[in-house]
Amino acid sequence: MPSIGIIGLGYWGPLLVRNFHALLGPNFLTCCDRDPKQLENVQKNYPQVRLTQSSEELIHDSIIDAVVIATPAHTHFPLAKQAILAGKHVLIEKPMATNVAHAEELVELAESKRRVLMVDHVYLYSPAVRKIKQLVDSGELGKLLFIDSVRINLGLFRRDVNVVWDLAPHDLSIVDHLIGRLPRSVATFGACHADRDLEDVAYVNLDFGEGLIASIHVNWLSPVKMRHMIIGGERKSLVFNDLQLDEPIKVYDSGIHVRAGDVEDRRRVLVDYRTGDIWSPHLPRTEPLREVARHFIECLETGSRPLTDGASGLRLVRLLEAAERSIKAQGGRITL
Numbered sequence: 180m181p182s183i184g185i186i187g188l189g190y191w192g193p194l195l196v197r198n199f200h201a202l203l204g205p206n207f208l209t210c211c212d213r214d215p216k217q218l219e220n221v222q223k224n225y226p227q228v229r230l231t232q233s234s235e236e237l238i239h240d241s242i243i244d245a246v247v248i249a250t251p252a253h254t255h256f257p258l259a260k261q262a263i264l265a266g267k268h269v270l271i272e273k274p275m276a277t278n279v280a281h282a283e284e285l286v287e288l289a290e291s292k293r294r295v296l297m298v299d300h301v302y303l304y305s306p307a308v309r310k311i312k313q314l315v316d317s318g319e320l321g322k323l324l325f326i327d328s329v330r331i332n333l334g335l336f337r338r339d340v341n342v343v344w345d346l347a348p349h350d351l352s353i354v355d356h357l358i359g360r361l362p363r364s365v366a367t368f369g370a371c372h373a374d375r376d377l378e379d380v381a382y383v384n385l386d387f388g389e390g391l392i393a394s395i396h397v398n399w400l401s402p403v404k405m406r407h408m409i410i411g412g413e414r415k416s417l418v419f420n421d422l423q424l425d426e427p428i429k430v431y432d433s434g435i436h437v438r439a440g441d442v443e444d445r446r447r448v449l450v451d452y453r454t455g456d457i458w459s460p461h462l463p464r465t466e467p468l469r470e471v472a473r474h475f476i477e478c479l480e481t482g483s484r485p486l487t488d489g490a491s492g493l494r495l496v497r498l499l500e501a502a503e504r505s506i507k508a509q510g511g512r513i514t515l
C-alpha cells in the first residue's frame with residue numbers, strides 16, 4: 180500500500196484524512212499542518228496517525244510515496260513543485276495553481292520525473308456527474324445548446340483568491356468534462372464588495388462556437404445557497420440540483436420544433452413547443468471524495484493516468500486566468 184502524507188488540515192483536509200484513513204488505515208498516513216490546533220483536532224479522531232507541523236519534513240520523509248496538498252490556493256505551486264522534485268506523486272486541491280505558467284511547470288515536471296499528478300476536481304467522481312456524462316455522450320440530450328450554472332451562497336471568504344478561482348473550478352471542471360474542448364473565448368463580469376481587490380460576485384461566460392454557450396454565476400454574497408446547473412440539448416434538457424439529495428438529476432423531454440412560415444409569410448419561422456415526460460435516474464450513494472482517494476491510490480499502484488490529471492488541471496487554470504483577465508478588461512472577450 181502506498182504511504183500518503185496530507186498537508187493542510189483546515190476545512191477540507193480532515194475530509195481527505197477521513198477518506199484516506201478509511202482506505203489505508205492509520206499506518207500509511209502522515210498528516211501535517213503548521214497550526215498545532217489543527218493537528219490536535221486530527222489526533223483526537225485518529226490517535227495512531229503520524230503528525231508533523233513541517234511540510235518540509237513531510238515532503239522529504241523517505242517513507243512517504245505521495246503527497247496530498249489541501250492548503251490555500253497560492254501555496255499549491257511551491258508545495259507541489261517541492262514534492263515532485265523530492266520524488267513524490269501529488270494530489271492537489273483545486274485550483275491546481277494560481278497562474279498558467281505555474282500549472283504548466285507542474286505538468287512538465289511531473290512528466291519528466293514520471294510522477295502521478297492529479298487534481299481534486301471532486302465533482303467528476305460524483306455519481307451525478309458520471310450519469311450526466313453518460314447521458315450526454317450517449318446522445319440522449321442531442322446536440323448541446325447551452326449550460327447555465329449557479330453556485331451561490333453566503334460564502335466562506337478566501338483571502339488569497341477571488342470567488343472565480345475558488346468556486347468556478349467546480350462548474351468549469353464539469354463543463355470541460357462534458358464538452359471535451361476549450362471554449363474559443365471567455366468573457367467575465369466581476370465585482371468586489373467586501374475586499375477591494377477580490378471579486379466576490381462574478382458571471383463567467385464561455386463561447387464554444389457552433390451555437391454552444393455556457394454561463395457560470397459564482398457569488399459569496401447570496402442570501403440563499405444554490406448549486407444548480409441546466410444543460411440544454413436539442414432533444415432533451417437536464418437539470419442538476421446538487422442540493423436535492425433524493426433526485427439531483429431531472430431529465431426533461433421538452434424542447435422546441437422550428438419550422439418555416441406558410442406561403443404568405445415565408446420570412447417568419449414558427450416555433451412549436453414540445454413538453455413530454457420528466458424522469459430522474461437512480462444514482463448509487465457513493466461519496467465523491469472517497470472515489471477521489473480510491474482513484475489516486477489506484478493510479479499510484481498501477482501507474483495509470485488519473486481522470487483529472489495535470490493536463491485537466493492546467494486547462495481549468497487557463498480558463499480561470501482568462502476569466503480574471505476579462506474581469507480586469509471590464510468584461511472584454513478573451514480569446515483562447
Ligand SMILES: NC(=O)c1ccc[n+]([C@@H]2O[C@H](COP(=O)([O-])OP(=O)(O)OC[C@H]3O[C@@H](n4cnc5c(N)ncnc54)[C@H](O)[C@@H]3O)[C@@H](O)[C@H]2O)c1
Nearest residue numbers: 187188189190191192212213214234249250251252272273
Ligand atoms: N474540492 C473541493 O470541493 C474543495 C472544497 C473546499 C476547499 N477546497 C480546497 O482545499 C484547499 C484548502 O481549503 P480549506 O477551506 O481547507 O482552507 P483552510 O484555510 O481552512 O485550511 C488550510 C490549512 O492549511 C494550513 N497550511 C497552510 N500552509 C501550510 C503549510 N505550508 N504547511 C502546513 N500547513 C499549511 C493552514 O494552517 C490551514 O489549517 C484550497 O485549495 C481549497 O480550494 C476544495
